[in-house]
Amino acid sequence: xxxxxxxxxxxxxxxxxxxxxxxxxxxxxxxxxxxxxxxxxxxxxxxxxxxxxxxxxxxxxxxxxxxxxxxxxxxxxxxxxxxxxxxxxxxxxxxxxxxxxxxxxxxxxxxxxxxxxxxxxxxxxxxxxxxxxxxxxxxxxxxxxxxxxxxxxxxxxxxxxxxxxxxxxxxxxxxxxxxxxxxxxxxxxxxxxxxxxxxxxxxxxxxxxxxxxxxxxxxxxxxxxxxxxxxxxxxxxxxxxxxxxxxxxxxxxxxxxxxxxxxxxxxxxxxxxxxxxxxxxxxxxxxxxxxxxxxxxxxxxxxxxxxxxxxxxxxxxxxxxxxxxxxxxxxxxxxxxxxxxxxxxxxxxxxxxxxxxxxxxxxxxxxxxxxxxxxxxxxxxxxxxxxxxxxxxxxxxxxxxxxxxxxxxxxxxxxxxxxxxxxxxxxxxxxxxxxxxxxxxxxxxxxxxxxxxxxxxxxxxxxxxxxxxxxxxxxxxx
Amino acid sequence: xxxxxxxxxxxxxxxxxxxxxxxxxxxxxxxxxxxxxxxxxxxxxxxxxxxxxxxxxxxxxxxxxxxxxxxxxxxxxxxxxxxxxxxxxxxxxxxxxxxxxxxxxxxxxxxxxxxxxxxxxxxxxxxxxxxxxxxxxxxxxxxxxxxxxxxxxxxxxxxxxxxxxxxxxxxxxxxxxxxxxxxxxxxxxxxxxxxxxxxxxxxxxxxxxxxxxxxxxxxxxxxxxxxxxxxxxxxxxxxxxxxxxxxxxxxxxxxxxxxxxxxxxxxxx
Numbered sequence: 001x002x003x004x005x006x007x008x009x010x011x012x013x014x015x016x017x018x019x020x021x022x023x024x025x026x027x028x029x030x031x032x033x034x035x036x037x038x039x040x041x042x043x044x045x046x047x048x049x050x051x052x053x054x055x056x057x058x059x060x061x062x063x064x065x066x067x068x069x070x071x072x073x074x075x076x077x078x079x080x081x082x083x084x085x086x087x088x089x090x091x092x093x094x095x096x097x098x099x100x101x102x103x104x105x106x107x108x109x110x111x112x113x114x115x116x117x118x119x120x121x122x123x124x125x126x127x128x129x130x131x132x133x134x135x136x137x138x139x140x141x142x143x144x145x146x147x148x149x150x151x152x153x154x155x156x157x158x159x160x161x162x163x164x165x166x167x168x169x170x171x172x173x174x175x176x177x178x179x180x181x182x183x184x185x186x187x188x189x190x191x192x193x194x195x196x197x198x199x200x201x202x203x204x205x206x207x208x209x210x211x212x213x214x215x216x217x218x219x220x221x222x223x224x225x226x227x228x229x230x231x232x233x234x235x236x237x238x239x240x241x242x243x244x245x246x247x248x249x250x251x252x253x254x255x256x257x258x259x260x261x262x263x264x265x266x267x268x269x270x271x272x273x274x275x276x277x278x279x280x281x282x283x284x285x286x287x288x289x290x291x292x293x294x295x296x297x298x299x300x301x302x303x304x305x306x307x308x309x310x311x312x313x314x315x316x317x318x319x320x321x322x323x324x325x326x327x328x329x330x331x332x333x334x335x336x337x338x339x340x341x342x343x344x345x346x347x348x349x350x351x352x353x354x355x356x357x358x359x360x361x362x363x364x365x366x367x368x369x370x371x372x373x374x375x376x377x378x379x380x381x382x383x384x385x386x387x388x389x390x391x392x393x394x395x396x397x398x399x400x401x402x403x404x405x406x407x408x409x410x411x412x413x414x415x416x417x418x419x420x421x422x423x424x425x426x427x428x429x430x431x432x433x434x435x436x437x438x439x440x441x442x443x444x445x446x447x448x449x450x451x452x453x454x455x456x457x458x459x460x461x462x463x464x465x466x467x468x469x470x471x472x473x474x475x476x477x478x
Numbered sequence: 479x480x481x482x483x484x485x486x487x488x489x490x491x492x493x494x495x496x497x498x499x500x501x502x503x504x505x506x507x508x509x510x511x512x513x514x515x516x517x518x519x520x521x522x523x524x525x526x527x528x529x530x531x532x533x534x535x536x537x538x539x540x541x542x543x544x545x546x547x548x549x550x551x552x553x554x555x556x557x558x559x560x561x562x563x564x565x566x567x568x569x570x571x572x573x574x575x576x577x578x579x580x581x582x583x584x585x586x587x588x589x590x591x592x593x594x595x596x597x598x599x600x601x602x603x604x605x606x607x608x609x610x611x612x613x614x615x616x617x618x619x620x621x622x623x624x625x626x627x628x629x630x631x632x633x634x635x636x637x638x639x640x641x642x643x644x645x646x647x648x649x650x651x652x653x654x655x656x657x658x659x660x661x662x663x664x665x666x667x668x669x670x671x672x673x674x675x676x677x678x679x680x681x682x683x684x685x686x687x688x689x690x691x692x693x694x695x696x697x698x699x700x701x702x703x704x705x706x707x708x709x710x711x712x713x714x715x716x717x718x719x720x721x722x723x724x725x726x727x728x729x730x731x732x733x734x735x736x737x738x739x740x741x742x743x744x745x746x747x
Contacts, residue, residue: 108575122578129714132533133573254499255542256526285501285723296499296725300540303530 006410007153008424009076016415016422020154022079025190030074030415030422038417042073045179054175054233069172070466075180075187076414076427076448077471086149086157086431087442089341092331094145094433094440097164097318099334101141105132105314115333116326124323125371126316128279130286134303137212138437141312144203144274145433146170146447150344151412158344158409159327160428162319165311166276169447170432171234174199174241176469177445192474194444200241202434202441203274207242209436210308211271218271221245221261223252225277225293235276249277254297257304272308279313321370321404322348344409350401358405359396362389365405366457367396380457382408411457414468416450426451428459429470444472479561479705480515480743483669485554485679486736487722493730494546498525500724503667503711504554505529505537510569512709517556523547534718535571536711545728552722557743558708565694565702567684567709576686579662585715586665588654589635595620596655606661607687610695611702613655617648618700626678628734629716645670646681646716648697653683653715662686664712666694667719669740671706676738679721684712708740 007013010027012020019027050068078086103109104121111118121127146167148160177196181188204220211218224235226248239246245261252270253260260267275282281293285300301307317323323330325346331339347354347365358365362381369377379392396403413424431446448468449459459465485504506514519527525543532538543550582588588596599616600609622642629646634654637647649665656663663685670680682696682703694703703709713719726732 111575118575118577119580122575123581125581127578129533129574129578133531134533253497255544257528257530257540284725285499289717289723297501297540297542300501300528300530300538303532304528 006413006424006426007151008413008415009151009427010415011424023077026075026077026187029187029190035417035421038073041183042071042417045071045073045176045183048179049175052175052233054171070452071176071179072416072425072450072452072466072468073180073184074415074417074422075469075471076429077191077473080473080475082155083444083472085155086341089157089339090147090431090433090442091440092335092337092340093147093159093162093327094142094435096327096331096334097142097145097162098140098435100330101164101312101315101318102135102139103334104317105134110330110333113333115329116323120322120326121317124317124320126314126320128314128317130299131303131312131314136210136302136312137305137308138210140210140435140437142315142318143206143210143310143312143435145435146430147341147433149341149429149431150409151427151429152410153412157341159341160344161321162324162327163430164315164319166278167430167432168231168234168276169430170199170443171237172467173432173443173445173447173470174237176467180469191471194472194474196443196445199432199443200238202443203238204242204244206434206436206441207272207274207308207310209438210310212305212308215271219261219268220272220274221247221270223247223249223273223275223277225281229276231276238274249293249295252295252298254295254301257297257301257306259295259298259301259307270307272310274310279316282309282313321368322350325404344406347405349396349403349405354405355396355400358403359393362393364408366408367392367403367405369402370404371402378458380408383455383457408457414448414450416452416468418452418454423454425454426457426459427468446470479559479671481558481560481669481671481706481708482739482741482743483554483556483558483708484737484739485669485721486551486738488549488551488735490549490733490735491547491726491728491730492732493728494548495726495728495730496545497727498541498543498545498547498550498724500541500552500722502539502541502552503532503536503719503721504552505539506556506558506668506708506710507535507537507571508569509567509709511561511563511567511705513559515557515559517558518554520553520555522551522553525550531571533573534712535573536713536719541724547728560705560708562705565704566690567692567694570692570709572692576662576692579664579686579714580657580660581714582654582657583715583718585631585633585717586650586654586657587633587635588658589638592635592638592651592655593658595638596658599655600659607690607693609659610656610661610685610687610693613652613659614695614697614702615700617652617655617697621648621697623648623698626676626680628678628736629720644678644681645696645698646678649681649683650716652685652695652697656683656685664692665715665719666709666712667716667721668710669708669738670696670698670703671740671742676740677736679710679738680707681716682707
């Protein structure tokens with residue numbers, strides 16, 4: 001079992017023989033369960049996923065359609081105190097994202113005060129003037145956030161990326177947990193694991209809480225682009241488990257600035273829409289006129305305050321990679337305090353000095369397109385070939401404003417079942433944070449993505465990534 | 479000047495439509511140099527109309543009609559008092575900062591030829607406002623102006639390759655060119671007094687000049703708009719300020735006939 005030099009969340013720096021104190025029980029479980037048996041359980045879980053048809057694409061993983069993402073049977077575990085600290089940081093970050101969106105589509109104080117370069121927002125396609133001046137019901141913009149984190153040490157977490165549009169992956173969190181309970185019940189005896197199966201209830205509560213005022217029993221729906229979408233399973237799964245209708249654009253009509261769903265029994269007024277359709281395809285009268293998916297008049301109903309859209313249109317400006325580098329300033333500006341969850345150090349190549357540094361250190365850095373996602377348009381310096389580095393150098397010189405660069409972090413690892421037995425593999429983490437009119441809720445769990453290839457730091461499903469269950473312990477003692 | 483506007487848009491369908499939803503940008507707003515005396519947006523079938531203001535500060539009207547609809551006429555009639563301010567816009571709702579209008583869109587992306595034209599014309603000399611006037615005059619001189627017809631989606635780059643263009647295309651070319659000169663620029667849709675029947679609203683543009691504000695330019699005349707223009711809507715391009723954006727639910731084809739009459743009333747100032 002090789003060591004990567006990185007912090008292993010179970011084994012620490014000492015390897016399997018000297019696990020971190022709180023994880024002795026898990027380490028023992030790993031050691032005592034024969035690899036064949038682990039393999040058998042893992043195959044059983046994957047067979048179940050295949051039967052359910054679970055596929056999902058994290059932003060931009062367009063080629064991940066209809067692909068089953070490998071599942072790893074060894075869970076990742078957060079201690080209670082680790083989780084509490086993490087949660088505080090997540091709540092602060094999501095509150096700042098909401099405050100930023102409220103400001104940027106309203107008074108734009110943050111630009112007036114010179115915290116952000118105005119052109120970074122105003123010239124950014126993710127800033128949608130079409131929805132400027134609209135305040136969503138109850139002033140909530142980013143109802144469902146997925147904040148991508150990486151870890152480098154016991155108490156060192158960094159935000160890699162914010163997802164404030166339509167973050168996916170929550171069905172994996174739920175299905176992974178169900179599989180683990182079925183296949184490894186002994187783990188739930190040994191550990192007191194916070195349940196995640198209340199997520200659909202939490203989501204429904206969040207949706208109801210942001211219904212337009214005066215609607216006593218708000219009607220909520222999930223809006224999907226349709227069954228050809230790679231995350232369709234998740235859309236139908238969430239609608240099913242919340243007990244609300246799953247609709248496509250053609251099922252919705254807007255009349256007199258009010259949204260209705262067409263049903264066999266006639267039209268039913270709709271108050272809250274969890275839309276899993278990108279902004280561009282929401283309303284052809286306002287966004288892309290060639291869109292066949294949208295609901296004409298939807299933005300008018302939204303502007304009139306007659307419907308809540310989760311998440312709010314225009315949110316892309318908050319999770320844009322160019323804006324990301326300013327998140328510490330954004331958090332400070334709106335919360336008055338320092339960010340509890342730091343960013344990964346980021347060089348903005350649009351700044352000449354930063355560009356110079358990046359060009360001088362390409363073999364050490366990770367370079368990303370500001371508008372790219374899914375692990376595409378990305379250079380991982382330490383593992384790149386000379387030709388790849390030179391191609392990026394040329395691209396950076398030609399269009400520096402399109403890139404940011406970050407140091408290559410020693411991402412934490414978690415023991416993972418490989419063909420050669422258990423070995424450390426790098427992971428990241430996407431917790432889900434729900435914001436309603438009443439409060440911010442951090443789901444005690446999330447999606448752990450694991451880079452299955454030895455040494456790989458790229459966890460994207462399209463690039464050989466898998467998933468693991470993520471336990472949050474209710475008590476620290478194992 | 480007192481200006482009367484009549485603007486009729488008639489859609490005829492080869493098969494009855496089940497529903498129609500349209501967003502109309504057909505209502506001018508008051509500014510310091512334009513006062514709306516009366517304005518009516520009428521529809522010849524049972525429809526629900528809802529007024530709102532869009533993100534650019536334009537007055538919009540949502541139109542919802544239930545079928546079966548074989549034809550629909552949207553008729554605008556109104557009167558506006560205007561005064562000449564040499565193109566300087568004062569008192570308009572400005573919810574967005576000028577820098578936003580440096581953004582380019584698919585229809586206002588400058589081709590290398592259009593950018594070179596803008597560079598040559600502006601010549602890097604004179605005040606920003608002089609450069610913009612030169613650009614306006616150069617576009618006016620380069621193209622033969624043809625009557626407006628309903629929008630075909632032509633881009634500024636495509637228009638620049640032609641010889642004769644309608645006001646919409648001239649305005650989009652100005653917008654595209656001005657932005658390459660780092661001047662925030664936007665498309666304006668409205669009406670222009672010329673005593674002739676037209677088949678579409680008039681298009682011109684506004685550019686932002688520090689210290690002065692938004693200044694109108696009309697490449698059709700080569701001058702700034704005076705008291706013969708009625709300003710209705712602004713946008714990043716012609717789509718963003720379109721008089722009517724709509725969707726219909728139903729089969730078959732549609733035919734659109736538009737008639738715009740702009741007349742001067744009386745002789746009062």
